[in-house]
Amino acid sequence: MAISKALADELEKRRAVALEGGGKKKADDRHAKGRMTARERLGALYSKGTFQEFGLHAQHKTRHFGMADKVIPTDGVITGTGFIDGRPVAAFSQDFGVVGGSLGEVHAKKICNALDHAGKAGVPVVGFNDSGGARIQEGVGALSGYGQVFYRNVQLSGVVPQISVIAGPCAGGAAYSPALTDFIIMTREHASMFICGPEVIRAVTGQVCTMDEIGSAQAHASVSGNIHFIAENDAHAVALVHRLLSFLPSNNMMDPPHRIEPDLKIVDDVVLDELVPDDPKKPYDCREVIKRLADEADFLEVMEQFAANIVIGFGRVGGVVVGFVANQPTVKAGTLDIDASDKAARFVRFCNVYNIPIVTLVDVPGFLPGINEERRGIIRHGAKMLFAYASATVPKITVIMRKAYGGAYLAMCSEDMGADRVIAWPTAEIAVMGAEGAVNILYRKEMAEADDKVAKAKELADEYRTQFATPYLSAGMLAVHDIIQPRETKSAIALTLRGLMSKRETRPPKKHGNIPL
Known part of the structure; x- marks a missing residue:
């Protein structure tokens, strides 16, 4: 049966609204800051023409707190699959241009669907986090959504590689999903990750701090140890994802992508x-x-x-x-x-x-x-x-x-x-302790009686190494x-x-x- 022009036009109209996301102005604002939109991040992640989107038309129909009849394209998150270097990979990308990328019930379900697909298909999953947090208007439904995402992060742990990219705000409970994944990449600028921000910390504890001190990429990379890589921008973050995946298998039942040649070259490196x-x-x-x-x-x-x-x-x-x-x-x-x-x-x-x-x-x-x-x-x-x-x-x-x-x-x-x-x-040198420490314990008398304690310490340390620390002693014991x-x-x-x-x-x-x- 042929599709009528009216139905075809309706489909294209709805597609256009969803694909536009938060609109041209918001996209232009991001570009002016050297940032990508949520959809552009996925475009850079996947080989051209391989992205298949899940839930393009999804959006939650809420009637609460001024949200009635509000159009929320893709419900603030883009999900799907595509290919990277010929390998299938699942992904989601939160769209801050649509209601701040906030997470509600449908938003969470879309992410869960992507994670479920990754587990069933045995493929890695990449998540771009750029969200204002829970959608307050949806109340406990939003909190429940986070719980469902966390649960799946844990179920997939050790099954398929999970990579998180922090490309914008990631606050409160939202930070726990990336923390449950295998690797976190965070952009140096425009991104933050924290449980309690500076205002909350000051109100509750009286301590004064800045976002750079607690939530920046530099703080997490060097002090807290919460992230694994700093990216200079969105494009660099995508490049790091590609490089990381080049060393990883698609799932726990596969071998990593070795590049083994039939003939192994044996060459000494002087x-x-x-x-x-x-x-x-x-x-x-x-x-x-x-x-x-x-x-x-x-x-x-x-x-x-x-x-x-x-x-x-x-x-x-x-x-x-x-x-x-x-x-x-x-x-x-x-x-x-x-x-x-x-x-x-x-x-x-x-x-x-x-x-x-x-x-x-x-x-x-x-x-x-x-x-x-x-x-x-x-x-x-x-x-x-x-x-x-x-x-x-x-x-x-x-x-x-x-x-x-x-x-x-x-x-x-x-x-x-x-x-x-x-x-x-x-x-x-393989031993219970270093030669100097051993000398202080084993040769106290000899050291006390020595005229030149420095020379004697060196002599005894060399003797200890020869008698107790040589690799040949360990080799003789098959250690x-x-x-x-x-x-x-x-x-x-x-x-x-x-x-x-x-x-x-x-x-x-x-x-x-x-x-x-």
């Missing part, structure tokens, strides 16, 4: 021989080591500004996608503290649920000592790393470059904690599987990864372990 100083007290940037190991020096660092004493991120070695975890000697001497433990543990757990092998680079003098760390719970937080590594069943390769002392040695995935391969450099020259490291990792691609490991049946939180 630069590594000189990159790490022999002197255990001399710092170096571990990211330089990672870039020598990663194919084409392509390394995507995650949470770069938070807990910088540990470095995490994605790369490929011999074409195999891996997650890198490395101590950073240039910050706090590479010690593990509360924030570093949290940062590394969650990253390890992410890699594990999405079948990403883990490469751990060790140069750790121990856990950070101090009253503050002890009182804030370094034991509980440090235990997260032990739990994360021990429960991970993906291939785990550990490279001990220099220091590996005490409990921190175990927390950085020792052989005892389930590492499949432990490789050490000749510069490695280290091989000792190699630094130049051989990339080839050794690449060969080991190839041999572990078929790894299978089962654990006792249970709902889940009880990680110390």
Whole structure:
């Protein structure tokens, strides 16, 4: 049956209203500030012509508080699917130009539909958050909507990758949906995320603060640790989503997008021989080591500004996608503290649920000592790393470059904690504690009687290293599987990864372990 012109015109008219969103003026205002509209963000996210929208004509018919007969195009959120580099991805994008992107019942249902589709289809989901918060006129219905979104975030956790982009305001309860996802990208300008704003904080506590201090991208990236990446603008945020997805599988039943060539090239990298100083007290940037190991020096660092004493991120070695975890000697001497433990543990757990092998680079003098760390719970937080590594069943390769002392040695995935391969450099020192500390305990009498205490301390420290900390001692006990020259490291990792691609490991049946939180 042919569609009448009247019906066709009605359809096109309704489409036009929905596609216009908040109108040309609001779009122009955003463009003047260098920002994209909600629909433009999805246009940039997906390959051209691949976006299929869900719920273009959806809008809640409310009769409350001045909202009667108000047209709310797409109910303030655009949802659907499309393709990125040939892979299907679900997404939603809140439209601040339509009633402030506020969340009501239909708005929430659209987001839930996108999340449900992602779970059923086994595809990643990307959410652009740009909303004034709950739609007050809908009362408890809006709160219920948030609960339904949160519930689905949790159900999808560990099933499909979830990425949140904070591209505008994200306040109050709304902030908990991004917090439940795997990665958060936040634009440097025009975006904010907080539970209680400066006005509420001042009214309730008397404390005076600015939005930059509590809700800005910089604050979350460097102080609170709530976000993983800062984007300079919307376009950069989309580019970061693309780059992040290039390392991730579509779901937990698939392998990551490896780029494995049939023939593995075995080439020594002599630069590594000189990159790490022999002197255990001399710092170096571990990211330089990672870039020598990663194919084409392509390394995507995650949470770069938070807990910088540990470095995490994605790369490929011999074409195999891996997650890198490395101590950073240039910050706090590479010690593990509360924030570093949290940062590394969650990253390890992410890699594990999405079948990403883990490469751990060790140069750790121990856990950070101090009253503050002890009182804030370094034991509980440090235990997260032990739990994360021990429960991970993906291939785990550990490279001990220099220091590996005490409990921190175990927390950085020792052989005892389930590492499949432990490789050490000749510069490695594996011991209960550093040589200087051991000398103070073991050789107190010799030190007290020495005429030149400095010279004697050095002599005894060297003796301790030879007797108790040499990597050959650990290799003799099979705590280290091989000792190699630094130049051989990339080839050794690449060969080991190839041999572990078929790894299978089962654990006792249970709902889940009880990680110390």
